Amino acid sequence: MPRSMTGYAKIQKVLDYYKITCEVKTLNSKGLTIDVSMNYFMSSKEIDAISKIKEYISRGKVSARIWVKFIKPIQVSVDYSLIKTYYDTLSDIRENLNIPVPVELSHLLNFRDAFQFEFTNEEIDMAWERAKEVLEEALREVVKERRIEGEKLTRDLNSMVDKMVEVVDKIREHADEIPKAIAQRIRTNAKELLPDEVELNRELFESAVALIADRADIREELVRLDSHLQRTKELLIKDEPIGDMLNFISQEILREFNTILSKSRFTNVTNLALEGKYLVSQFKEQIMNVE
Numbered sequence: 001m002p003r004s005m006t007g008y009a010k011i012q013k014v015l016d017y018y019k020i021t022c023e024v025k026t027l028n029s030k031g032l033t034i035d036v037s038m039n040y041f042m043s044s045k046e047i048d049a050i051s052k053i054k055e056y057i058s059r060g061k062v063s064a065r066i067w068v069k070f071i072k073p074i075q076v077s078v079d080y081s082l083i084k085t086y087y088d089t090l091s092d093i094r095e096n097l098n099i100p101v102p103v104e105l106s107h108l109l110n111f112r113d114a115f116q117f118e119f120t121n122e123e124i125d126m127a128w129e130r131a132k133e134v135l136e137e138a139l140r141e142v143v144k145e146r147r148i149e150g151e152k153l154t155r156d157l158n159s160m161v162d163k164m165v166e167v168v169d170k171i172r173e174h175a176d177e178i179p180k181a182i183a184q185r186i187r188t189n190a191k192e193l194l195p196d197e198v199e200l201n202r203e204l205f206e207s208a209v210a211l212i213a214d215r216a217d218i219r220e221e222l223v224r225l226d227s228h229l230q231r232t233k234e235l236l237i238k239d240e241p242i243g244d245m246l247n248f249i250s251q252e253i254l255r256e257f258n259t260i261l262s263k264s265r266f267t268n269v270t271n272l273a274l275e276g277k278y279l280v281s282q283f284k285e286q287i288m289n290v291e
Contacts, residue, residue: 002235002242003291004149005029005060009141015130017072022065022131022138024053026146028289029061037065041119045128052132056139058241059291066135068127075118082114146291153289154236157246160283161232164253167276168225171260174269175219218263221256228253243290250287254280 010023036049053062090103108114119127228249235242235249257280261273 001147001237001239002150002154003143003146004153005146005243005289005291006149007142007145009138009145011134011138011141013134013137014071015133016126017070018127018130019069019071020131020134021067021069022134024065024135024138024142025063026057026142027061027063029059032057032059032062034062034064037063039066039068041117041124042066042068042128042131044124045131048128048132049135052135053139056136056143057291059243064135064138066131068131070127074123077116077118079114079116083108083111086111086114150290153286157283157286157290158233158236160279160286161229161236164225164276164279164283165229167272167279168222168229171218171269171272171276172222174266175217175222218260218269221260221263225253225256228256241291243287246287246290247284250280250284254284 005026005028007026008024010021012019012021014020032054034050034053036046036053038046038049049064049066053064086108087103090107093099094101094103232246232249232253235245254277257273257276261270261277264270264273
């Protein structure tokens with residue numbers, strides 16, 4: 001069953017010495033775009049996170065936020081030279097502006113660039129292994145939600161395809177008669193418009209009539225529409241990404257309805273072709289959300 005491209009999941013877990021929050025959101029997109037936000041000390045694992053996301057999602061705009069907090073105490077290095085600079089600067093500001101509040105430690109703690117957490121490669125690898133577990137759980141939830149949404153979307157798409165099939169069948173009821181009717185109309189108009197003394201080369205006239213009638217024949221377009229709609233139904237039962245293929249086929253279906261519309265000389269066929277185009281436009285709007 002096709003999947004939707006929209007989904008959301010947020011997982012929070014405490015594993016070993018880490019409190020991990022993972023939030024994944026997916027939206028519509030023509031291709032696959034992945035944006036990952038992580039703690040600065042986990043930046044070396046961003047490519048690993050992107051690779052893991054690709055294992056679960058093949059199309060859409062993916063935003064993933066992976067945040068790791070340490071429960072156990074960790075080593076912190078303090079840039080005392082930078083802290084001293086900040087302290088002196090704040091003191092000068094206080095003195096020049098006559099601010100009565102003294103410079104306190106809480107003020108200095110706001111300058112986060114003066115404090116650096118020190119992690120070994122082993123600690124980062126261990127934190128990533130735990131974060132990866134939470135990321136995978138979030139991705140499974142997103143895929144599940146996309147699949148549920150995809151089931152609803154597939155029902156709507158199948159309904160639209162069934163309506164297009166009905167339109168094609170109604171057009172087919174008139175297809176065999178169209179060339180004959182056009183040929184007869186040309187013969188009738190020729191008799192009405194041409195003077196009696198004008199003699200026609202009957203063989204050339206009938207050849208021209210046959211050529212014009214053949215150009216108005218829409219049976220080939222109907223055969224191609226049958227093929228495209230059958231292929232669409234086959235795709236809608238596949239459990240794999242089909243969004244790009246559906247987009248291509250919908251363009252071909254629209255092309256055939258446009259051709260029928262351009263050939264049509266009868267109001268009922270014109271109206272049916274317009275109805276088909278409207279259904280295709282609805283179909284194309286919906287498949288924008290299919291993975």
